[in-house]
Amino acid sequence: MASIELPYEVLVYLFKYLLHADRKSASETCRSWYLAANDHCFLKEKVLVFYKADFNGEITPIPAIEDSIIPYENFVFSEVEISSKMNTFWDKMGENIKTLTIRKCDIHEKTMNYILQKCTNLEKLSIQSCKELFMSGCLFEKAEDWLIDSFKNLKSINLSENKYLTDALFYRIVKAAPELNDLCLSSCNLQFHVGFIRKFYPNTNNIFENPSESVLTLYFVMQFIASRAKKIRSLVFSNTLFDGAALESLAQIEDLKLDSLELQSCDQLTNTGIMALTKYQQTLRELNIALCTRVTDLSLRYICNNLVNLEYLNIRRCRAVTNLGLSELHKLNKLKRLNIAQCELISEEGIEYGICQKVNLILEELDLNSLNLHQNVAIMISEKLPNLRYLDLSYCFNAVTDMSIQKIFKNQVHLRTLKLTYCDRVSDAGFSGIGKLEINIDSDGPATSNYSENHPTNRIHLGSRAEEEIIRDARRKRDVMNICKKMTFYPLPSYTGYSLGRLKSLRELNLSSCNRLTDVSLTYAFMFKELRILDLSRCQQITVDGIIHLVINCPSIEYLNLTDCYNLKDDAVVEIVQGLKRLQNLILRGCNHITDKSLEAIMDHCKVLRVLDIQGCRCVSVELACNIAVPSIHTVLMSKPGVVYFKDGVKDRVPIPPTLPSLFRKLRY
Structure with a gap:
């Protein structure tokens, strides 16, 4: 029977429904599939990463990329040496490159100049932690004409973790990019003290004529942002001394309408700055103020009352936030992603009134890592937030039990990422939905469990509590396994609930230190065709018997x-x-x-x-x-x-x- 070759457009259309890994495998079938899998619509998201690669040896990956018929657009060079020996690569590929990241690389000024002269269509440039490149202060000193040509389409610049960055170096880079929208100066040595302004800019009429070659000052960066206010949409000042006064000045810049702002680990940030931000920047859609210890309930109230367009909010480890502030979150009707991990003062009351006051079909990502919650909270979340794609309940010891996890499996069928690190109260009965676990699956109330661990015995136990727990786990595993074996011959509806395998869309699963997980769950609950990332670290009861079923039922890992x-041996590997x-x-x-x-x-x-x-x-x-x-x-x-x-x-x-x-x-x- 003759084979039928599908048209190129049909192949591209079909490949859009595949994950990246599946598309990559399909591309190895034949030349026509290879070309379709590398169509321009897919190349936008494909990134070539060179991590600790050797470009100076006899065998390098460069020739394969140079000779490829695919015009790759996005490149990341991390912890490599970039020298003049790669000049032919930039000659051939530079014109096609749209995104370029150079991170912790050994590279000199002359080589960087050559690279950027060849990359004339750059849209995103990231130069991170390259201290030797900025140390002399001479980078781009005589490069105005060709740099403007190379940066004419540049929209995003990331200069994070460069401690030798100065006002002069900063200005040489950004002034050549007229279309700049996104700027990142995370972990840079930004100087805030007014003394630097007096010393380096005694005449503030036009500071751009003679920028400082010694320090990077917030004053100079603010002046640049003000000069490009109509273009700037995203700013990152994480891990700096950015304080309330600086945020207040930033927020009041005329014509500045931010979409995204990241101020993670800015310990000096205060409620006054947040109040000004929410008053003047009400177009914000993304706000990250994680690890800002001075942020309180008052800040959260300002955010929820004024930033009505907010879609992403990260207040991780803002330890002063309590239930009072969290209860205001129900006002953010467009919120899609929320991170409240490690906020020690948040409890069930705040989550109930702030997130689960009513059924929310908008929220897709929720991080509750390390919160002191009861299992009723996990059950409530599963019922009120049915469209979650990402859920992190790691270290929520009391919240994740066999009962609550069953409710999650019942309601959170769209989950793509589930993290349950150190949730060690969940057993095979919860993961598989099988065993002496009867869940009220048809009722609207909380899930209940009739799982009984009491085994009649006339013997007096003389061991420790730890030994007794081991014996109890062994009995539980035996009972669930026996029922699983019986179910292969006839159904036992009264003993079955919801299996982890019900979450068909899972792509990342973290069960690290869930030590009650055994081969029973790996055999009867792990059935994920799209699962890519799996963490079973410190699940010490799994053996080769469970691994055999795992690799069969989860082939995409x-x-x-x-x-x-500890129980895994060579046969498991x-x-x-x-x-x-x-x-x-x-x-x-x-x-x-x-x-x-x-x-x-x-x-x-x-x-x-x-x-x-x-x-x-x-x-x-x-x-x-x-x-x-x-x-x-x-x-x-x-x-x-x-x-x-x-x-x-x-x-x-x-x-x-x-x-x-x-x-x-x-x-x-």
Whole structure:
């Protein structure tokens, strides 16, 4: 039977319904599918990332990009050396580049000048943490004509984390971009003291004629924003000394109509500044004031009363915010994303009156990380916010139980991201909806559970409470497993609720330290064709039996974290690398039972693996790990037993000491 070749336009239309990973796999089928999967409508979101790549060796990724028939538009260079040896790359690709990010790179002024001369159609430019580039202060000193030509379409500039940035350097860059809309100066050494103005700008009539080559001052940046007020729409001043007075001055700039403002970790920010912002910038759609410790309920009241167009609000770790301020949130009728994580004074009352006063079909993302909530709150959220796409209940120990999680599975069917880190009260009965768990699924009231853990016995238990808990978990696992096996032969409707597998749209799932999760849930509840990111770290009861079903039912996993899963051995790793063809990040740190056999399986089967973390794996040969033959891999993390884990070159102390979870359990009763 002859094959039928679909028209190019039809292929492009069909590929729009696929996720990026699926589209990438489809592009490897044939040339026509490759071209359709890389159509211009998809290239806008495709980014080529060069992380710690070697551009000076004999084998580099540059020739493959230069010879490609696809005109890539977005490039990120992170922690690499960019020298004149790459000039031919910029000659060929520069004209097509729309977005360019250079982060923590070893690059000199001459090379940067050459790059920007070739990139004549830039729309977004990000130069982050490149201290050597700005250290001399001579960058773009004699580049006015060609820089204006290169920046004629530039709309976004990110100069964050550059401590040697000065007023002169800043002005050379931004004055060449007449269409600039977005500006980011996060973590820059912005100077606020009035003494700098008196010293460097005694004559303030026209400060642009002689900008300071010594410091970066807020006064100069404000003057520039005022000169471009009709164009500027987004500003980022996070991790600076931005205070209430500065925000008040910014808000009152004539003709300035901001859409987005980020002031995260600005400890000096006060209610006075927030009041001025909400009075003069009522066009704001996005506001991030996370980790601003001086923000109180009064600020939240101003925000909710005046910023009626707000779609995104982040007040994470604003510890002075209480239920009184949160109850005002119901006034924001357009709010789509909300982050109130780590606000210690928020409880059930504030969430009920502020977020769940009535059914809300607008809110799509909600972060409640580390709040002291009861399970009734999780149930209420599931009923009042049915259109959530993102939900983070990590460290909400009392809120996430078998009962509340069942209500979430019933109502939150559109979820794409679910995070339940350290929610260790949830068991297989809750994840699978199977077992001695009877949920009132047809009633409108709160879910109830008839799960019984009492087993008649005449024996006197002489062990500790921890040992008793282990025995109880084992019995629970056995009971749920027995019922699951029976259900394969005949239905048991009175014993079934809602499975995690009901959330068909899940793409990211974090169950780190949910230690009651066992192979039962992996076998009967994990059925996600689109799941890409899965974190099962410190789920110490899972074994190869559950992994076998996991890789079959979740074939699209790209990131898998199995840190400190002590019961996993080589056979589990073999199943993972054989079954997960798209696996790019595999975290096995602390899995003490894996040996060189796992590394051999990785070399045989992993074709696209990029990051492998085997820190603390005592039985793995260092020599074999250092010489692992996987062409795509660029990072292998190793350490001796007992050494602190490292992630991206930074000490990672994520594993919480074993005493803390037990302490938390005592405190919540």
